[in-house]
Amino acid sequence: MQSLFYSIFAHMEKFEINILGCGSALPTLRHQATSQVVNIREKLFMIDCGEGTQVQLRRSRLKFTRLNNIFISHLHGDHCFGLIGLISTFGMLERTADLHLYCQPELEKLLIPQLNFFCKGMPYQVIFHHINPKEQKVIYEDRSVSIETIPLEHRIPTCGFLFREKPTPNHILRDMIDFYNIPLWMINRIKNGEDFVLEDGTIIPNTKLTKPSAPPRSYAYCSDTAYFPRITEQIKNADVLFHEATFEESDISRAKQTHHSTAKQAAQIALDAQVKRLLIGHFSARYEDENNLLQEARSIFPQTFLANENMVFKL
Amino acid sequence: MQSLFYSIFAHMEKFEINILGCGSALPTLRHQATSQVVNIREKLFMIDCGEGTQVQLRRSRLKFTRLNNIFISHLHGDHCFGLIGLISTFGMLERTADLHLYCQPELEKLLIPQLNFFCKGMPYQVIFHHINPKEQKVIYEDRSVSIETIPLEHRIPTCGFLFREKPTPNHILRDMIDFYNIPLWMINRIKNGEDFVLEDGTIIPNTKLTKPSAPPRSYAYCSDTAYFPRITEQIKNADVLFHEATFEESDISRAKQTHHSTAKQAAQIALDAQVKRLLIGHFSARYEDENNLLQEARSIFPQTFLANENMVFKL
Numbered sequence: 001m002q003s004l005f006y007s008i009f010a011h012m013e014k015f016e017i018n019i020l021g022c023g024s025a026l027p028t029l030r031h032q033a034t035s036q037v038v039n040i041r042e043k044l045f046m047i048d049c050g051e052g053t054q055v056q057l058r059r060s061r062l063k064f065t066r067l068n069n070i071f072i073s074h075l076h077g078d079h080c081f082g083l084i085g086l087i088s089t090f091g092m093l094e095r096t097a098d099l100h101l102y103c104q105p106e107l108e109k110l111l112i113p114q115l116n117f118f119c120k121g122m123p124y125q126v127i128f129h130h131i132n133p134k135e136q137k138v139i140y141e142d143r144s145v146s147i148e149t150i151p152l153e154h155r156i157p158t159c160g161f162l163f164r165e166k167p168t169p170n171h172i173l174r175d176m177i178d179f180y181n182i183p184l185w186m187i188n189r190i191k192n193g194e195d196f197v198l199e200d201g202t203i204i205p206n207t208k209l210t211k212p213s214a215p216p217r218s219y220a221y222c223s224d225t226a227y228f229p230r231i232t233e234q235i236k237n238a239d240v241l242f243h244e245a246t247f248e249e250s251d252i253s254r255a256k257q258t259h260h261s262t263a264k265q266a267a268q269i270a271l272d273a274q275v276k277r278l279l280i281g282h283f284s285a286r287y288e289d290e291n292n293l294l295q296e297a298r299s300i301f302p303q304t305f306l307a308n309e310n311m312v313f314k315l
Numbered sequence: 316m317q318s319l320f321y322s323i324f325a326h327m328e329k330f331e332i333n334i335l336g337c338g339s340a341l342p343t344l345r346h347q348a349t350s351q352v353v354n355i356r357e358k359l360f361m362i363d364c365g366e367g368t369q370v371q372l373r374r375s376r377l378k379f380t381r382l383n384n385i386f387i388s389h390l391h392g393d394h395c396f397g398l399i400g401l402i403s404t405f406g407m408l409e410r411t412a413d414l415h416l417y418c419q420p421e422l423e424k425l426l427i428p429q430l431n432f433f434c435k436g437m438p439y440q441v442i443f444h445h446i447n448p449k450e451q452k453v454i455y456e457d458r459s460v461s462i463e464t465i466p467l468e469h470r471i472p473t474c475g476f477l478f479r480e481k482p483t484p485n486h487i488l489r490d491m492i493d494f495y496n497i498p499l500w501m502i503n504r505i506k507n508g509e510d511f512v513l514e515d516g517t518i519i520p521n522t523k524l525t526k527p528s529a530p531p532r533s534y535a536y537c538s539d540t541a542y543f544p545r546i547t548e549q550i551k552n553a554d555v556l557f558h559e560a561t562f563e564e565s566d567i568s569r570a571k572q573t574h575h576s577t578a579k580q581a582a583q584i585a586l587d588a589q590v591k592r593l594l595i596g597h598f599s600a601r602y603e604d605e606n607n608l609l610q611e612a613r614s615i616f617p618q619t620f621l622a623n624e625n626m627v628f629k630l
Contacts, residue, residue: 025407027370027400042420051400052367055342077403077433083341088392092340110429117425217474 003265013041015165015217015242015315020056022307023262024246025078032056032309033078036242037067038163038219040145046070047161047221050074053082055088059310064093069140071147072103073223074133074158080107091122099231100228102129102139104157133159136234150234152225155259160222162235170210180204217315220275223231223282224255227265232273239292241270243281248292263293267300286315326358329457329533330480330557330630335371337596337622339561339575340393346598347371347624350380351557353478353534355460361385362536363477368397369404374625379408384455386462387418388538389448389473395422398614399429406437417444417454418473448474451549465549470574475537477550485525495519499501532630535590538597541571542580547588554630556585557622560595563607578608582615594620 016039023031035051044067046053057064072080082100090099094315101107108128115126131139131149134157140147143166169191177187182196190196196204221246222237235241239256243266247255255262261269263280270278278301283290290306297304303311331354338346348365352375359382361368372379387395398416399623403413416422421441430441446454446464449472455462458481465475471602484506492502497511505511511519535550550556561575570577576584578595585593598605605621612619620628 026404027373029370029374032370033400051397052370055344055347055367057552058342075432077400081400081403082366085348085392085396089341089398106432110432113428114425117390117421 005295012214013165013168015219017219017279017313017315018060018062019244019281019307019309019313020060021050021309022283023050023078023233024282025076026283026285027051027309028076028255030284031285033082034223034282035082036221037062038041039066040165042066042164043142043144044184045140045145045147045163047084048143048223049086050072050078050080051081054086056309057086064090065095067098068097070102071131071161072101072107073152073221074154074156075104075107075226076156079224083107083111084118087111087115087122087126088119088249090124091119095122095124098125098127099129100129100251102131104133112202131159133157139191148234150220150222152222152231152233153228153259154224154226158224160220160225160231161303162238163219165216165218168213170206171213172210173208176204176209180209182209204268207209220273220313222269224260226259226288227261227269229269229272232269235269235273235275237272238275239315240279241273242279242281243269244283244298245293246284248287249296251284251286255263261305263297266298267297267304270297270301270304276303279307279313280304320495327529327578328480328483330355330533331535332557332594332628332630333375333377334398334596334622334626335361335368335375336365336623336624337598338393339363339597339599340391341600342366342393342450346600347555348397349538349597351536352377352399354381355478355480356456357381358383358459360455360462360478362387363394363538364397364401365608366396366400371624372401376516380410380412382414383412383618384415385417386476387416387422388467388536389469390419390422390451391469391471391539398422398426399591400504402426402430402437402441402610403434406434406439409604410437410439412439413440413442417443417446420445437494443552445566446474448472451530458597463549464545465535465537467537467546468543468574469539471539473539475535475540475546480531480533482531483528484597485521486528487525488523489520491524495524497524506529526604526623534630535588539575541574542576542584544584544587550588553588554592555592555594555628556588556590557594559597560612561597561599563602564611565603566599578612578619579615582612582619585612585616591618593619594622594628595619 018037021032034048035053036047038045130268138148152158217239220238220241245263245266246260333352335350336347349363350368351362353360453463467473532554535553537557558581560578560581562570
């Protein structure tokens with residue numbers, strides 16, 4: 001019974017961001033190439049897969065078997081060179097479940113010959129789903145989450161990903177269940193909004209028996225991108241925004257030239273989109289540490305945090 | 316003058332093996348995928364380039380600009396998935412010198428589309444040199460070293476590499492130079508074998524003025540391979556043999572099945588080839604540590620050592 005009640009009364013389902021790598025194009029001894037795993041109720045969604053991701057995934061202790069979907073933001077090497085190694089290792093570990101890869105069609109063209117050569121006879125399939133980074137579209141959906149592309153502005157076609165949790169049923173108030181002696185079989189109906197009728201015909205309104213579940217959460221991943229205010233509408237009120245912050249403000253001309261953002265620009269997007277918290281990453285290898293980036297972003301948006309390898313950020 | 320005399324009288328030129336990774340197919344948190352850098356008089360030769368090699372190379376503090384030649388033993392992912400990242404990073408670092416890649420032709424076919432897509436406009440060239448792993452042949456030569464292929468026995472065509480240092484001139488005996496007041500301009504001629512004639516016509520034989528230089532050293536890299544006694548003749552008397560030792564003796568059936576070697580088999584090769592020292596690596600992910608492998612090898616060949624990441628092994 002305990003586990004039944006635990007699941008009935010649990011308030012917040014798991015929604016966590018695992019940072020596997022938050023460096024930029026040049027890997028360093030401090031930061032790995034880009035990759036994250038979003039853990040939603042123990043379903044794992046990988047975003048980007050730079051070189052070394054498979055080892056970082058192992059380090060995270062996340063279960064390989066829970067990962068069935070990988071999303072690639074764009075086709076720069078620091079966001080996808082780790083794919084072939086990860087796919088190959090899954091094969092050696094005798095994975096059988098399909099692995100779904102959401103990416104631009106060019107990546108399929110580049111990967112297929114490598115898969116045919118290096119991964120012949122693998123016991124599972126890689127299923128490619130082509131995405132168009134220029135359009136805003138739901139590309140994945142299940143009963144707990146939807147994932148949509150966020151068109152970004154970079155040197156090559158690039159999109160971010162917006163994870164939207166689906167609403168969960170209201171929460172039962174356990175003491176009221178006890179008070180009215182409501183039978184177990186009614187509980188799911190009450191969670192879904194029904195009132196309860198006593199034997200004497202008295203109606204106990206649903207609002208007395210439940211409290212609203214936590215509002216659905218959302219996570220917006222935006223990397224790599226120049227400062228691109230058009231995205232604020234789509235990511236409005238996100239619980240967490242991950243936004244690249246490759247450069248300090250003093251390097252803004254380099255940011256413009258390479259279609260990247262400064263920490264202040266990331267913070268401005270967070271402020272305009274009225275998100276709750278901002279996580280910055282994709283740090284340039286030129287900085288010895290990221291405290292300047294953090295201070296610059298916090299001067300505009302105080303709820304800013306630095307990404308770091310092996311960090312788990314809870315929504 | 317000091318630096319001149321230092322170079323005249325230095326006895327052993329640098330010849331070092333830098334282990335960047337010595338794990339096997341499945342990368343773990345303890346061992347990286349295979350890669351080594353052989354440093355001969357500050358010329359760097361890379362052997363194999365598994366995923367993560369570029370970060371290990373950075374960690375080694377070896378100078379990227381000194382690396383102009385990469386040798387790939389065979390086309391399993393754990394020996395070459397790091398190439399595209401390394402090549403791409405060299406491009407971002409604005410390398411201009413050609414990078415020579417010695418490999419089987421299939422790798423060129425697989426890499427070219429990736430280079431065209433990910434490394435467009437790189438300021439340097441990758442020059443492919445095809446090797447035939449089934450033949451024993453000198454594939455590289457300069458004034459200090461020759462490198463030849465060592466045919467091995469694995470599931471797919473595979474070769475090792477034998478580095479042979481070229482002989483260096485005799486060493487001048489400084490006190491004799493002073494004693495006979497020999498002018499500087501004669502020194503190179505004496506190093507190359509000439510006698511010295513005093514003003515009164517007395518001949519001072521070369522053997523009184525020099526001592527033989529250290530004998531040329533050699534390094535044999537043999538991975539991946541089943542137990543393959545045929546190689547002992549080619550690698551005879553090598554100063555160091557790196558031989559894969561994927562398995563313990565209790566897993567010998569698995570070794571046979573996968574065309575790998577046990578530690579004892581590696582040691583038997585070392586013994587039969589009468590090499591000076593044996594370095595074992597390519598450790599299976601199944602072992603928590605490698606001490607059993609070491610003990611098993613040492614029971615046959617006492618001068619056995621375990622490879623380890625970031626180790627520098629001097630010849």
